[in-house]
Amino acid sequence: ADVVEDQKFSLKEVLDTFQSCLTDNKEILIDQYVAGWRGLVRFMNSLGTIFSFISKDAVGKIQIMANHRKGGHGEQYETVQSMVKYELAHGLVDLTKRADHPESGCRTTLRLHRALRWLELFLERLRTSGEDGKTSAMCAEAYNESLAHHHSWIIRKASLMAFCALPGRATFFEVMNVGTPDQVVTMLGEALPLIAEVYQITEELYAKNNLLDLP
Numbered sequence: 001a002d003v004v005e006d007q008k009f010s011l012k013e014v015l016d017t018f019q020s021c022l023t024d025n026k027e028i029l030i031d032q033y034v035a036g037w038r039g040l041v042r043f044m045n046s047l048g049t050i051f052s053f054i055s056k057d058a059v060g061k062i063q064i065m066a067n068h069r070k071g072g073h074g075e076q077y078e079t080v081q082s083m084v085k086y087e088l089a090h091g092l093v094d095l096t097k098r099a100d101h102p103e104s105g106c107r108t109t110l111r112l113h114r115a116l117r118w119l120e121l122f123l124e125r126l127r128t129s130g131e132d133g134k135t136s137a138m139c140a141e142a143y144n145e146s147l148a149h150h151h152s153w154i155i156r157k158a159s160l161m162a163f164c165a166l167p168g169r170a171t172f173f174e175v176m177n178v179g180t181p182d183q184v185v186t187m188l189g190e191a192l193p194l195i196a197e198v199y200q201i202t203e204e205l206y207a208k209n210n211l212l213d214l215p
């Protein structure tokens, strides 16, 4: 295979990683989930330094999860399901206010999980947009419907400002490096149901365990 071609970054591989985090019995593998986020952050970094305050926070959370996996109880963190069970059974989650466990896997994953909803809404808008669609508006709408509800005023302002720096739809599609606009749309159509499924499974698991408002 062409070496240069192989090194080129494709958003398809990133979205494939997310799909691969689902096991046959619908558990979510943390290694793959985290790898998916790593790829997304890499993609975001390629869009410009204005996003570095976002990428810094995301990298921090990715690192927390990677450390849980590498730690002495790493095998308990194999899936989101086993993590929830383990951390709750051992009182490792701050349930009402931040205290002894500011870096629990549960609260850290919840932040990424909320961001995954943003991703789903944004990619769906991108998929169904016309040639003259405005990426910054699509991004802002997706954000206002999801993550914004959980962010302070200052973070919301900074985020909405950063979105204005997003390249136009045509350039955005090119940076995704998936192929023609038609191929991008097809790829998104295939990837989105799986991203939605990963989101839904986590959402139900968190709801069942009363974890959706972790501080």
Ligand code: 1PZ
Residues within 6 Å of the ligand: 040, 041, 043, 044, 047, 051, 053, 054, 057, 058, 111, 112, 114, 115, 118, 139, 143, 147, 155, 159, 166, 215
């Ligand atoms: C392609 C354009 C990129 C748009 C990214 C949209 C997401 C905007 C999120 C901005 C949040 C940045 C600042 C950090 C906020 C944190 O306070 C929160 C809550 O964490 P806590 O303070 O409770 O520890 N962090 C988050 O909400 C996690 C945000 C992760 C964002 C990952 C974005 C990945 C982008 C992929 C692009 C394809």
